[in-house]
Amino acid sequence: MTLNYAYHSAIAGIGATPFTKDSGRTPMDQAVEACLAACEDAGLPPEKVNGMVTYSAEQNPEIELARNLGIEELTHFSMVHHGGGAACGVIAVACQAIYSGAADYVLCYRAFNERSWHRFGAGVQDRPAGAEASEVSFSWSSPFGLVTPASWVAMFATRYMHEYGATTEDFGRVSVVDRDFAATNPYAHFFQRPITLEDHQNSRWIVEPLRLLDCCQETDGAQALLVTTAERAKDLRQKPAVIASAAQGAAEDQHMMRSYYRDSITGIPEMGLCARQLYQSSGLSADDIQTAIIYDHFTPLVLPQLEEFGFCDRGEAKDFIRDGHLGRDGRLPINTNGGQLGEAYIHGLNGIAEGVRQIRGTSVNQIENVENVLATAGTAVPTSALILSQPQ
Amino acid sequence: MSEVMTDEQKEAFVAKLRKEVGTTGTPTTARDPVNQPMIRHWCDAMEDANPLYTDPDAATQGPHSEITAPPAMLNAWTMPGNIPRVNDPKDPASGVYAMLDEAGYVGVVATNSEHVYHRYLKLGDLLTGTVKLVDVSEEKQTALGIGHFVTTETEYLNHHGDHVGSMFFRILKFRPGTGRTAGDGDAAAERPPRPRPSRNQDTDFFWQGSRVGELRIQKCLNCGYLQHPPGTRCPACGSTDMGYITASGEGTLYSYVVSHHPRVPSFDYPLNIGLVELEEGVRLVTNITDCDPDQLKVGMPLQAWHMQTHEDVSIPVFRPARVPRNPSTLTFDEVSVGDELPLCPIPLTPTLIVSTAIASRDYQDVHHDRDMALKKGSEDIFMNILTSSGLSARYIGDWAGPDAVFKNLKIRLGAPNYPYDCMTMSGSVTAKQEADGEHIVEVSFRGQNSRGPHVTGTVDLALPRA
Numbered sequence: 001m002t003l004n005y006a007y008h009s010a011i012a013g014i015g016a017t018p019f020t021k022d023s024g025r026t027p028m029d030q031a032v033e034a035c036l037a038a039c040e041d042a043g044l045p046p047e048k049v050n051g052m053v054t055y056s057a058e059q060n061p062e063i064e065l066a067r068n069l070g071i072e073e074l075t076h077f078s079m080v081h082h083g084g085g086a087a088c089g090v091i092a093v094a095c096q097a098i099y100s101g102a103a104d105y106v107l108c109y110r111a112f113n114e115r116s117w118h119r120f121g122a123g124v125q126d127r128p129a130g131a132e133a134s135e136v137s138f139s140w141s142s143p144f145g146l147v148t149p150a151s152w153v154a155m156f157a158t159r160y161m162h163e164y165g166a167t168t169e170d171f172g173r174v175s176v177v178d179r180d181f182a183a184t185n186p187y188a189h190f191f192q193r194p195i196t197l198e199d200h201q202n203s204r205w206i207v208e209p210l211r212l213l214d215c216c217q218e219t220d221g222a223q224a225l226l227v228t229t230a231e232r233a234k235d236l237r238q239k240p241a242v243i244a245s246a247a248q249g250a251a252e253d254q255h256m257m258r259s260y261y262r263d264s265i266t267g268i269p270e271m272g273l274c275a276r277q278l279y280q281s282s283g284l285s286a287d288d289i290q291t292a293i294i295y296d297h298f299t300p301l302v303l304p305q306l307e308e309f310g311f312c313d314r315g316e317a318k319d320f321i322r323d324g325h326l327g328r329d330g331r332l333p334i335n336t337n338g339g340q341l342g343e344a345y346i347h348g349l350n351g352i353a354e355g356v357r358q359i360r361g362t363s364v365n366q367i368e369n370v371e372n373v374l375a376t377a378g379t380a381v382p383t384s385a386l387i388l389s390q391p392q
Numbered sequence: 393m394s395e396v397m398t399d400e401q402k403e404a405f406v407a408k409l410r411k412e413v414g415t416t417g418t419p420t421t422a423r424d425p426v427n428q429p430m431i432r433h434w435c436d437a438m439e440d441a442n443p444l445y446t447d448p449d450a451a452t453q454g455p456h457s458e459i460t461a462p463p464a465m466l467n468a469w470t471m472p473g474n475i476p477r478v479n480d481p482k483d484p485a486s487g488v489y490a491m492l493d494e495a496g497y498v499g500v501v502a503t504n505s506e507h508v509y510h511r512y513l514k515l516g517d518l519l520t521g522t523v524k525l526v527d528v529s530e531e532k533q534t535a536l537g538i539g540h541f542v543t544t545e546t547e548y549l550n551h552h553g554d555h556v557g558s559m560f561f562r563i564l565k566f567r568p569g570t571g572r573t574a575g576d577g578d579a580a581a582e583r584p585p586r587p588r589p590s591r592n593q594d595t596d597f598f599w600q601g602s603r604v605g606e607l608r609i610q611k612c613l614n615c616g617y618l619q620h621p622p623g624t625r626c627p628a629c630g631s632t633d634m635g636y637i638t639a640s641g642e643g644t645l646y647s648y649v650v651s652h653h654p655r656v657p658s659f660d661y662p663l664n665i666g667l668v669e670l671e672e673g674v675r676l677v678t679n680i681t682d683c684d685p686d687q688l689k690v691g692m693p694l695q696a697w698h699m700q701t702h703e704d705v706s707i708p709v710f711r712p713a714r715v716p717r718n719p720s721t722l723t724f725d726e727v728s729v730g731d732e733l734p735l736c737p738i739p740l741t742p743t744l745i746v747s748t749a750i751a752s753r754d755y756q757d758v759h760h761d762r763d764m765a766l767k768k769g770s771e772d773i774f775m776n777i778l779t780s781s782g783l784s785a786r787y788i789g790d791w792a793g794p795d796a797v798f799k800n801l802k803i804r805l806g807a808p809n810y811p812y813d814c815m816t817m818s819g820s821v822t823a824k825q826e827a828d829g830e831h832i833v834e835v836s837f838r839g840q841n842s843r844g845p846h847v848t849g850t851v852d853l854a855l856p857r858a
Binding site for chain 2: 119121122123125127129130131132133135136137138139140141142143144145146147148151154155156157158159162204205206207208209210253255258260261265
């Protein structure tokens with residue numbers, strides 16, 4: 001198996017609303033703004049769009065959005081499963097649609113008021129009982145109070161700490177890096193508000209071993225990305241961010257956020273599956289990546305992602321982080337927009353937009369000589385990842 | 393006299409109570425000499441399996457060379473048994489108790505017991521105890537009610553006149569119904585039930601099992617593969633012929649979290665949630681009960697029990713497992729200050745509370761008669777203090793080994809041990825010293841139930857050198 005759409009498509013436009021805690025607007029209104037902004041960024045009239053891809057938990061149907069955007073005909077539309085795990089999956093599916101000829105211009109989007117309308121972090125406490133498999137799966141955790149995303153991730157974190165000697169300070173160092181980049185990004189919620197490791201250690205427990213400052217924000221806002229062929233993108237307004245490859249992965253004995261039953265729970269095999277596909281299809285390796293967007297809904301799972309992509313050996317991410325490699329002058333600066341802890345939590349799509357800016361050379365925290373950018377999607381769920389490259 | 397007193401009346405009353413402080417009562421001789429049946433009854437009720445108390449062959453090899461009574465039984469021998477109590481007018485403590493009863497302080501609860509053991513009791517020793525009134529406190533507001541603490545000290549001699557031990561003892565005599573009411577009792581009563589498990593034909597066996605106290609794990613009837621959560625087809629061999637085994641319920645903690653926020657009203661926080669690896673090899677998410685968050689450790693041994701959450705639903709949860717008794721004895725050199733004792737759960741069944749009260753010859757009705765316990769201001773029957781001593785000694789002895797010699801046992805009681813709760817013992821080594829040619833280790837311990845610490849205490853143990 002190989003991904004034959006490598007290097008075929010590109011992200012030609014990016015657009016977002018302001019990221020807020022109380023938008024005062026409907027998510028649909030924000031989705032429209034973000035999509036129009038992405039088209040405007042690319043210099044493409046929105047009615048040219050004939051494909052739309054979003055991912056589960058999205059409450060703005062593409063047909064309504066298309067009506068609002070003035071799109072008359074859609075020849076590809078799909079919903080990728082598993083929430084934030086599909087952040088790069090929507091790009092992979094867009095690439096597949098474009099490579100197959102099913103669509104020419106595809107909008108990928110996410111829009112919600114997940115701070116002011118419903119708190120995403122509250123989890124599944126109110127989920128009613130039912131007999132379908134999707135409900136039954138919660139029976140193995142919810143009756144015991146394991147009902148929030150933070151708690152699901154924390155279970156992996158304790159075991160990881162036990163096996164590899166990582167500490168909550170190592171998680172905190174990820175948070176400090178995010179907030180350092182956010183501090184110089186005017187678009188970030190935590191603009192000009194960096195934190196110290198001491199701040200992290202003093203923040204309150206959410207679910208031990210996770211503290212408040214290990215958890216991403218909840219945000220109101222929208223982000224859209226416009227995908228087309230790399231060839232067509234050349235004729236549009238911006239420098240194309242070529243999609244070297246984009247891949248999805250679900251691994252053996254996969255469960256939604258709670259894959260606790262595998263022989264080992266300290267790695268992320270579904271992310272390893274994405275890494276293998278990306279490197280194989282693009283011909284690139286960890287050495288070719290200058291900066292990365294590492295999905296950071298909760299800091300502990302940043303560590304095994306670094307290991308799955310080969311930036312360090314198994315169990316050694318803590319040393320890589322302690323050596324400062326994720327920061328501004330490190331080997332692999334990550335989340336230069338401030339990440340989902342610092343900028344906003346748009347289920348990973350805002351991070352991909354930052355990857356595009358790093359390729360264009362327009363990031364407020366621009367890394368020098370960027371050739372390839374890695375972006376990853378939500379972990380512990382079936383996931384996805386992609387590599388963006390400079391156009392040839 | 394049960395009316396509320398003025399300050400002046402109170403002062404006069406305390407002065408009257410204290411008149412006898414410093415005087416001793418009539419020596420009381422045990423009804424029976426130290427004997428094997430009573431020892432066996434005690435060991436059975438306390439689940440104390442130290443063979444030095446019941447097995448003549450083992451005892452011959454032990455430090456005393458013959459059968460000895462469990463040291464914590466010290467004051468059981470002179471207990472009056474189930475005969476009407478007659479207050480001895482010459483006994484200063486009895487006199488004080490009578491005065492307090494008359495004044496309306498009819499509730500009674502023991503709060504402190506400090507045993508000192510000069511030597512272990514042997515079969516045939518006939519004990520005589522002499523009580524001295526040491527102190528009567530001012531009137532105090534306690535959680536249980538308004539009352540006075542009465543402190544006595546008892547010296548025990550055997551029939552040869554040997555001084556075998558002593559006991560410092562404190563009780564609270566209180567007015568029922570004057571205690572502080574628990575603040576969150578109502579909140580707990582209004583607590584919504586936990587999220588109800590979603591179930592279907594593929595998973596019903598699991599919940600039906602928990603309802604009858606079985607932890608059931610899906611098993612492929614073709615190849616024997618075990619899996620949790622259950623599926624519809626065996627991932628190992630492809631068979632759809634699925635059954636289940638009943639797991640032993642023994643497991644270890646593979647990972648855990650302590651949830652603080654957000655708080656779901658169905659649960660108590662902080663909430664211990666564990667990922668338990670069963671000895672059969674599969675894992676499941678569950679709660680770790682009867683254990684403080686800071687007592688959780690990856691690898692700790694656990695035992696399943698089933699918690700009823702709805703009228704028709706129970707869920708399997710786990711508590712620390714009781715570690716088997718140490719059959720050899722720790723040496724002084726093997727033990728370091730800071731060493732932690734393994735946790736030990738003691739499920740508080742009505743049987744345990746009643747049988748231990750009787751085995752320690754404590755026939756106070758509040759320890760076996762629920763109607764009387766309620767009438768005297770208690771929520772239910774509750775564990776007597778001699779049992780708290782006995783179970784503490786069992787816990788320490790099971791860790792140290794059969795040849796460890798108790799030099800003393802000092803306990804203080806807090807939250808009562810009511811039925812259907814669980815008390816979890818924990819402890820650590822807090823001092824080591826050589827004294828009079830003996831190698832003494834001090835252990836501090838605590839027994840915690842769902843209301844808080846029931847017992848806290850210390851013990852000095854003499855351990856062999858090598």
